[in-house]
Amino acid sequence: MTDILSKLRPQARLAPESGIVEVVNFAREREDLIPLWVGEGDLPTPSFISEAANRSLAAGETFYTWQRGIPALRQALADYHARLYSRPFSPERFFVTGSGMQAIQLAVQAVAGEGDEVVLPDPAWPNLAAAVEIMGARAVCVPMTFSANGWHLDPERLFAAVTPRTKAIYVNSPSNPNGWMADRAWLEFVLAEARARGLWIIADEVYGRFTYGPEERAPSFYDIAEEDDLILQVNTFSKNWAMTGWRIGWLSAPPVMGQVIENLIQYNTSGVAAFMQRAGIAALEEGEAFVAEQIARARRGLAIMRRALDESPRVRYAPPQGAFYLFFSVEGFADSRELAKSLVSQTGVGLAPGSAFGTAGEGFVRLCFARSEVDLAKAAERLSVWLPR
Amino acid sequence: MTDILSKLRPQARLAPESGIVEVVNFAREREDLIPLWVGEGDLPTPSFISEAANRSLAAGETFYTWQRGIPALRQALADYHARLYSRPFSPERFFVTGSGMQAIQLAVQAVAGEGDEVVLPDPAWPNLAAAVEIMGARAVCVPMTFSANGWHLDPERLFAAVTPRTKAIYVNSPSNPNGWMADRAWLEFVLAEARARGLWIIADEVYGRFTYGPEERAPSFYDIAEEDDLILQVNTFSKNWAMTGWRIGWLSAPPVMGQVIENLIQYNTSGVAAFMQRAGIAALEEGEAFVAEQIARARRGLAIMRRALDESPRVRYAPPQGAFYLFFSVEGFADSRELAKSLVSQTGVGLAPGSAFGTAGEGFVRLCFARSEVDLAKAAERLSVWLPR
Incomplete structure (x- = not known):
């Protein structure tokens, strides 16, 4: 056994297991668990989206298609x-x-690739660093700081981590896991600095429509960038349209990269099923009412959970500006895995340990509030009984 | 523009465009074209498969699922x-x-990865070499030879190309593009040698059920290997079940690698939609009659095309032992791209240039005969008029 694993490429052998899984496994036998650990709502995909896929399948759209995506979906994305x-x-x-x-x-x-570096914030969705390291590059983490003013990501610290090997900076706003959101001035600083240094920005604004202040949506690099800026925007149908299980997303990049990206798609999965793409078109073109309801639901969910957390003087968190997570600590629990396990055992509420998102996430747990009010109210009640006064 | 491309990783920038595309583009304005260049049949996915996906979608199976695949599909694959x-x-x-x-x-x-080598035959499906090079490794090609006895892949030559940097040998039998098929003794030699040297075998037996001799299926590493041999079998639902557009396949590997492969899946696409997997189960469990009909159809298609090619003394090819391609040359055409373009212009039959599959494929064109007899008969007639006597 050991012998087989020793024959693997180190970057593959050492790719980390998801840090949430340990807690999920720990919770397997717990009955009546309310799972708020995963970044996923509890609504199935709305039928107007699924039916678009069904129609396409019934029409026989089961052949190879455009590697870059079908023209109708690319147009729908542009619109x-x-x-x-x-x-x-x-x-x-x-x-x-x-x-x-x-x-x-x-x-x-x-x-x-090998020998290169990508700078990213800590805490962050762990899959980014893992994707970087699988390619043989190094993920260089810059800690965010937490204070009474909330989470802060010092843009100068991001660039202080840049070396001659750095190829890209990963920016995730609103942040998974902590709900931090970049304002326009922050984005402008980062864009100007990245331009000056010739660095790529990998922009993850997946949660950009889930915000909790007065703004309609999160500030975006799209507000300030030119078409040929070195920005690679990654996005997904998962969150806005309750399509987590579909595995469909998109990349937005300078058009001149078209052939290169087509080739990379060709040699990774050779594209996405046309019938899935028809569902994506339905989501984009007919999905605004659903997205609005999802956002309203997340706002109600946040209010429910905040009321419970705010009852305890031992709980600390920054009210999220965006995304759909509460990232909180509880006095007396320095180890987030222990905290998450205690919560499972003693309350039946499943949360993700902050350490799974990086060193700076230690001490925190992540709670997804994009769920039904019934479940959230039950979880809130359990937490409010359990949390120290 | 050049500036953006110069900022890309060389392995991405240099990933080759599909060699078939040049001819496809050349043919865009040609009317009444019979496209036999792609490795894809002309039947849509049978409805018993698509309906399994529809039922799953309607039942709301649209959430995150097992990264390794749903247990029911993994069991169906084992069965x-x-x-x-x-x-x-x-x-x-x-x-x-x-x-x-x-x-x-x-x-x-x-x-x-970087600094490693993978040995593969030439000609071969070009995506393999490209996938290797995207990871920063080097694809080392070993030419197959063509003679009156057909195509031959000398296993000793494969191993003569092994260096201390070699991690794996890629074996594709039956071969895309040339229909060569390894016999059991060949596989035994390669397995013994790979074992002795501690090398991985990446086994591509995707076309293993399409054979043209007396055997039921192609000889396989599964006939001779132990569970913990260093063999990674790659496979797909595309060919057997007319599911090319679905983008669903499987990897078979020593079970001890489970967590490593799960992690790699996590950080590449995070799995396959559950409703797609339900379709996979239907294909495996209810698809034998369809597979048998596909194979019978390919055999009829091969006979139709061989009759046309055999009329010309200037055509050379080895009758394929497996897969569903005819790989032939025409005297007087040394350049396969020119040959493919001439065929498009003068006959309206679209074939893939052999040079797209490697240096040893130069001079040949690949014709896919997994198509309707009507189309194939028309293509055969056009070729038989055009081919030199």
Whole structure:
């Protein structure tokens, strides 16, 4: 056994197991568990989306198709972005991918390999660092800081981590796991600095429509960037349209990269099923009411959970500006795995340990509030009984 | 523009465009074209398969699922292999992937990166070499030879290309593009040698059920290997079940690698949609009659095309032992791209240039005969008029 594993490429052998899984496994026998650990809502995909896939399948759209995505979906993506960012977009900059995760993997493959570095914040979704390291590059983490003013990501610290080996900076706003959101000035600073240094930005604005302040949506690199800026935007149908299980997303990149990205798609999965893409078109073109309801639901969910957490003076968190997670610590629990396990055992609420998101996440747990109010109210009640006063 | 491309990772920038595309583009304005260039049949996915996906979608199976594949599909894969190879298989060795292509990409990621080498035959499906090079490894080609006795792949030559950097040998039997098929003694030699040297075998037996001799199926490493041999079998639902557009396949590997492969899947696409996997189960469990009809159809297609080619004394090819391609040359045409373009212009039959499959494929064109008899008869007639006597 050991012998087989020793024959593997070190970067594959050492790719980390998801840090959430340990807690999920620990919870397997716990009955009546309320699972708030995964970044996934509890609504199935709405039927107007699934039925678009069904119609396409019934029509026999089961052959090889465009590697970059079917023209109708690329056009729908351009139109969707034009509506959301009030500026024109060329369909040529959109590439359909087999999940937001694959958009990240393709972005990394395009710019970073052995001997290269990618700078990213800590805490962050762990899959980004793992994707970088599988390609043989190094993920260089810059800690975010937590204070009474909330989470802060010092953009100068990001660039202080840049070396001659750095190829890209990963920016995730709103942040999974901690709900931090970049403002326009922050984005402008980072874009100017990245331009000056010739660095790529891998922009993950997947949660950009889930915000909790007065703004309609999160500030975006799309608000300030030119078409040929070195920005690779990764995105997914998963969150907005309750399509986590579909594995369909997109990459937005300078159109001149078209052939390169097509080739990378060709040699990774050779594209996405046309019938899935028809569902994506339905989501983009008919999905606004559903997205609005998802956002309203997340806002109600956040309010429910905050009421419970705010009852305890031992709980600390920054109210999320965006995304759909509460990232909180409980006095007396320095080890987030222990905290998560205690919560499973003693309350039956399943949360993700902050350490899974990086060193700076230690001490925190992540709670997804994009769930039904019934479940959240039950979880809130359990937490409020358990949390120290 | 050049500036953006210069900022890309060289292995991404230099990943080759599919060699077939040049001819496809050349043919775009040609009317009444019979496209036999792609490795794809002309039947849509049978409805018993598509309907399984529809039912799953309607039942709301749209959430995250097992990264390795749903247990029911892994069990169905084990049962399918047990029927086909008359020996037991553990479901633990099967991993559902987003296409056979992704199975290859994951296999490469598992064993070869920067500074490593993978030995493969030439000609071969070009995506393998490209997948290797995207990971920063080097694809080392060993030419197959063509003579009056057909195509030959000298196994000693394969191993003569092995260096201390070699991690794996890629074996594709039956071969795309030339229909060569390894016999059991050949496989035994390669397995023994790979064992002795501690090398991985990446086994691509995707076309193993399409054979043209007396045998039921192609000889397989499954006939001779132990469960913990260093063999990564890549496979796909595409060919047997007319599911090319679905992008679903599987990887079969020593079960001890389970966690490593799960992690690689996590960081590439995070799995395959559950509703796609339900379709896979239907294919495996209810698809034998369809597979048998596909094979019978390919045999009829081969006979139709051979009759046309055999009329010309200037045509040379080895009758394929397996897969569903005729790989032939025409005296007077040394350049396969020119030959393919001439055929498009003068006959309206679209074939793939052999040079797209490697240096040893130069001079040949690949014709896919897994098509309707009506189309093939028309193509045969056009070729038989055009081919020199």
